[in-house]
Structure formats: structure tokens, C-alpha cells
Amino acid sequence: MKRYLLIVALTLFICSGCVKVTNASLDTLIQETVSSKYKLFNHVNSGYKYYLPRTLKSTVTDEFNEIIKSKYYDYYLYVDLVAYHNKKTSLYLENEDYYFSKLIEYDDKAGIIDVKDTGNSYLIKVVYNYAKIEVKCEYKDLNEVVTNSLVILSSVTYIDDVIASNLNKNEFASAEEQVNIFDNASVDTNYLDEVDDTYTGNEDDYDPDVIKERG
DSSP states (O other): OHHHHHHHHHHOOBTTTTBOGGGSOHHHHHHHHHTOSOOOOOEEETTEEEOOOTTOEEEEEOSSEEEEEOSSOEEEEEEOHHHHHHTOOOOOOOOTTSSEEEEEEETTEEEEEEEEEOSSSEEEEEEETTEEEEEEEOGGGHHHHHHHHHHHHHHOEEOHHHHHHHHHTTTTGGGGGSOOTTOOSOSSSOGGGTSOOOOOSOGGGOOTTTSOOOO
């Protein structure tokens, strides 16, 4: 049964059950991923947990930030535990100048996905569920990267007692100095420029079962 759930969660058969991630539109991928009933957790950090697709590996972690690596790309994850605790609401605006920009709303969660064509790659920023992922990729891998990002963000579940305990101990005292992840006025200023993206992972971990291999 667990194997079946993993296949459903990662393969995301769309509508008729025969259209895979690489063939679906971004609109369809967004809707199918955030509304998925299959919520699994296999990665825990201080104050939150989420499902990490098996083609990815979290390699650098602190209270708010993680660097998640695939064979070819680095995903920069920032989780705003203080905003979640305070139930901060934000305004999201679509940008018509981007390759793709769309508001994400499902149940009580909201956010936005911005995809900007930089000429030689695509810069993706997904803000959803009090968390953000930024990653650069090639066009051929755009659907894969968007799907992975949404699987992670939509599966984030916050651990209230841990967050409250850390706040009481002032563990998040520096949180106010963090960049506002809910400001999507521009994707030009982004976490990708602030973190060393030197790859140190194991490329043998790449699993092409669901997402196509680069060729």
C-alpha cells in the first residue's frame, strides 16, 4: 500500500491516469499536486516536517533553511516558522512579465508560483504554506522541478508545540532579520544569490522512475 501511495504522489497521473508530469501543463500540475490527498512525511526538521521525493536529498539544514539537491539542481527551501506561528497573511500578485505566474489557493493555504525566463535557464520561486522554494533549471526539466517543489511545500506540516517552545526560548530571535519570503514583487532578489551552491551530493541517488532522465 505504501508503495502505491508513493507512486501516486510522485507520478501524478493526471485526469485519465495516463498523462505524466512531463506531459502535463503547469496549471494541471499545480492543481493536482496541492489538492492531493496523499500526504506522507519522511523528513523532519525543528518545528516542521514534510515529504521529500526520493530523487532529492536535504544536505544543508538550520532552523529556517535547507538546501535540497537533485542530480542536477539545488532547491533552496526557507520555512517561516514565525509567520506561521503568528498566522501572518500576505498579498500575492501575479506578474504578467514572467514566463508563468499564478496564484495558488487550496483550503486555507495560499501562495504563488513565479517562473522567469532568464535566457539560459528558468528561475522558479514557489511561495506556499508559509514556506518558499527557489531553484534554477533548464526548460526540459521545468515540470519536474515545479512538481518536486509543490510536493514539498504542500506537504509541510508544522509542529506547534516545538515552534512554541523554541519561541519561548527565543530560538528564533534572528527571524525578524530574515528576508520576507512573502514579498514576490521581484524574483531578481532571491535566496539563490545568498547561498553557496557548490554540489556535494551523490549523483548515483538519481531515480528516473517517475521523472524522465536528461538526454
